[in-house]
Amino acid sequence: MSYTTENLRNVVLLGHSGCGKTTFAETMLFESKATSRRGSIEEKNTISDFTNIEMERGNSIFSTLMNVKWKDSKINIIDTPGFDDFVGEIISSLKVADTGVMLLNAKSGVEVGSEIIWEHINKFSTPAIIVVNKIDDVKSDYETTLEQAKNRFGNKVLPVQYPINEGAGFNTIVDALRMTMYVFPEDGGKPQKMDIPESEINRAQEMHNALVEAAAENDEGLMEKFFDEGSLNETELTEGLRIALAKQEIFPVFCCSATRNMGSGRIMGFINDICPSPADRPAANLVGGDKLVCNAGADTTLFIYKTLSEPRIGNVTYFKVYSGCIKPGDELFNADTRNSERISQLYVANGKNRETINQLCAGDIGVTLKIKEAKTNQTLNTKGKDRKIVPIEFPNSRIRVAVNPPSKQDMEKLMKALYQISEEDPTLIVDQNVALKQTILHGQGQLHLDITKYRIEKVNNIEMEFERPRISYRETITRPANDSYRHKKQSGGSGQFAEVHMRVEPWYEGIPDPSDLTVRKREIDDLPWGGKFEFLWCIVGGSIDAKYINAIKKGVLQKMEEGPLTGSYCQNIRVSVYDGKMHPVDSNDMAFMLASSAVFKSAFQNSAPQILEPIYELEILCSDDVMGDVMGDLQTRRAMILGMGAEGHYQKINAKVPLKELYRYSSTLRSLTQGRAKFNRAFAEYMAVTPDIQNELSRTHQMSMQEA
Ligand SMILES: Nc1nc2c(ncn2[C@@H]2O[C@H](COP(=O)(O)OP(=O)(O)O)[C@@H](O)[C@H]2O)c(=O)[nH]1
Ligand SMILES: [Mg+2]
Incomplete structure (x- = not known):
């Protein structure tokens, strides 16, 4: 009924x-x-x-x-x-x-x-x-x-x-x-x-x-x-x-x-x-600012608030009817994927028990199976309507860990299972991080990650290990340097030849053009990993043909993807190419790319390079009696306290903490305060590491390069 x-x-x-x-x-x-x-x-x-x-x-x-x-x-x-x-x-x-x-x-x-x-x-x-x-x-x-x-x-x-x-x-x-x-x-x-x-x-x-x-x-x-x-x-x-x-x-x-x-x-x-x-509640907010009144007589709109995959059944989709009514067999249009979806079966649920029903009206909550693609936070409408219910805003993650299967062969299976869980649970984020060469799981707390592991092992029958996640460092430089490199190779018949002279400088907003060079061409890139790369072509008198610009730029970018100090991304750098040499027969794109990579690397090392580490802003709420312990612990994590004070019945602490020092913070905070504290975190900025940390990081990197 x-x-x-x-x-x-x-x-x-x-x-x-x-x-x-x-x-x-x-x-x-x-x-x-x-x-x-x-x-x-x-x-x-x-x-x-x-x-x-x-x-x-x-x-x-x-x-x-x-x-x-x-x-x-x-x-x-x-x-x-x-x-x-x-x-x-x-x-x-x-x-x-x-x-x-x-x-x-x-x-x-x-x-x-x-x-x-x-x-x-x-x-x-x-x-x-x-x-x-x-x-x-x-x-x-x-x-x-x-x-x-x-x-x-x-x-x-x-x-x-x-x-x-x-x-x-x-x-x-x-x-x-x-x-x-x-x-x-x-x-x-x-x-x-x-x-x-x-x-x-x-x-x-x-x-x-x-x-x-x-x-x-x-x-x-x-x-x-x-x-x-x-x-x-x-x-x-x-x-x-x-x-x-x-x-x-x-x-x-x-x-x-x-x-x-x-x-x-x-x-x-x-x-x-x-x-x-x-019907007594305020109308629902739609993306774009419109409101949707809960009215059974109007066109149909459903909002998916949860999905779950059940063994032997597949996708179980939970939704609320925000407008109109829905019957088995109705054809709806997904406002997010632009696909059409047929609602073939309609149920009400008591836990795992489902009972078929022939209609659900505005305001009701129900279940359907086997719809093709629809995911949490998507809206389905009567054909011709394009309403989107304002989606649920899931919080930032608070904890991360690297995951590994015990054997490489299981990686694909593990990834499939993890993506499946993260589709049902939008607070679990799977990141196959190329730069870190690790698969990182981001979640809400240790229990959240432990339960995910448990599900993978018990439900999917895949072993999974947790590992300390690597940190995504950045590299930059702190003073200008000029350098040149000649790439020359004589192998049998045709040889390879390219020579590039380059200046590298720290880039900053509003940096003036070099006073001693003539800028012929300028390109400023927003790097995909954050920060800027400015490229100036300052060749006068045709010492390098302009047709090699792209190859030279590519050579620099290749090195910027794997910085000389730790193999991390480089950012906020200006490169000016101001001189060089070419050969009428032996010069080509490849030769210039190699020359440009090499000169960038050596110039970089002479320009006081600096490793940057990710800093997170933490907001911690805790009860009075554990405030001292929380502060004491922060002190051991290189934290910079930005502010503290009472908020309602809590004490609130704002601090900036390097991500490196936040490993297992969620568990530590829980046990330190017997659960009487909570925190949120968000990425804030990259900041220079101290010289001793820098030395340690470059040394570890050099060692791992030798091993590899
Ligand atoms: N004495 C008593 N125990 C209860 C009552 N309600 C729940 N419990 C017990 O408290 C524990 C937690 O109950 P549960 O329903 O799982 O709590 P939930 O985590 O809020 O869902 C179980 O051991 C229950 O048997 C109650 O009214 N009286
Ligand atoms: Mg319960």
Whole structure:
């Protein structure tokens, strides 16, 4: 059966790893009768963590789509992994969700992961509710968790419920919105509704009043009514909360025990009554600035937020319908690849279980198989429409490692598998780096890379080793030098002859022409590896024919691709060719190329060459108590501190650090701070290395050249 847009609710389960998201999804599925038995993490039989790797590790790695029917609604549920290493799965799920369900662990309160995820919720402006889970735990502390949530997420955090008897004996929740007390049977499920006892009535009433006020505050009509009559009726209260929640003016808080199956029914009821349908959300942004309203009656637009390759099935494509409806057999047009795609099968999913469906309408989330080429972030439209939903922006990578198969024969297989994974996971970047002669994997954290290795080994059956990645250095010069070289070869019949005189200089923006030379021709190249190369042809009197210009330039560029010091790319150099000699018979392009390479190399070595290393800018956020350790560690990494100061509840440090010193930084930071820090990094610039590092690098290079 197909649901209308108004009856759809798309929720994403978010929270620090281990707070109970996957278990909560399990209780929602069971309570809504989407499943007939409740699985658990311990028994490795949850609907959401269905891949072998998730079962083996006992936590989520991929986002999983599920759906339940509750009252009038179809609730699409996306469970996400909690670790920041899998941020790609978190933000792609947030892209298509209309409500965030933020789970907190009642025994540990607001954790680092919770704060990181809350920032993502804010960035997406997603309305959110908070569920405090594990109320049955002996160490559960609802009050403290609620206080921390208010403290960290702001005073728009408003409790709807509180537990009466948290801990091992937990079975009762007071609901201040309904002004009802729920008492759960031994094994959870449907609670008995009771009057709130005398002893709790004041506290419940106070919470109720706060909710009424929040409901009235965000709508003028309701505000007037509230002032006139001092209260709101149930319909008005619901309406007011709906408005406030959609505007992120309230973040209501609920209680739950996912393992005991207590509390999820009421939360689904709230999602049905008050959380926004896709039609209640702002229109989607299109590339180019236009907006797309979620309207089932309009032309069809789908957006792919995730793909996964399943054994024996092939590509599984997850999408949200942003406009119109979709039926099996529909022919769509891919706005990114310009290809036509036939949607032959249409499904809704509960983890790995798929059920065919004959239509999905605007706002709904579904699955299709076997579409040809479509990838994450692409938009499919009715023929004739060219809409592109603004793509998900995946973050920069934070860690890199070189990979190798144990034997060369396996390289091709390994590459194929890695490219396959990186297609499903846009936060994993595979770079077959010619300059470094290594294959570099860029990812979000050590766990991210370790999981990738594990997948390659277990799923693809290919051994893979991690290796320290080489650094992409650059070479340049710091003072001018003149030099000349004569290439002469007499071998039997025809010989080879070319002589080139050349000046090399450091190039900089606005460098004046040489005062002692006449520039006849000028070429400035943006080098593919960054920096500039300026080439001046200053031959007067025809000592070298102009037909050799290209060969001479090519000779220089060849050397610039493999610098004399370390074999790295050279940059920001000006070359002026001002004299030379040619031979009427023996001169040719090859001879001039060889002469030019040779003279460039020797001139380069006489112009105080300098090795440059890549510098990254780091932004580190950490809690106060670990600030000292983080700073101390940075000091050992040749870091230049650019600034530090408080940002919200974090301390923020900005620093520039050489890439060489960032090897395994993500793991070090995690263990140094017990996870209470996170960082982002981006390439900043190339900077000169110190003389001792330069000596060491050139020596190592010379040695490796001799070995080779
Ligand atoms: N006591 C208790 N344990 C829970 C509850 N919910 C989940 N757990 C346990 O917490 C662990 C992590 O749960 P999981 O659902 O994988 O958390 P996720 O990482 O957020 O998906 C598992 O061992 C669960 O059995 C709960 O409500 N109470
Ligand atoms: Mg999970």
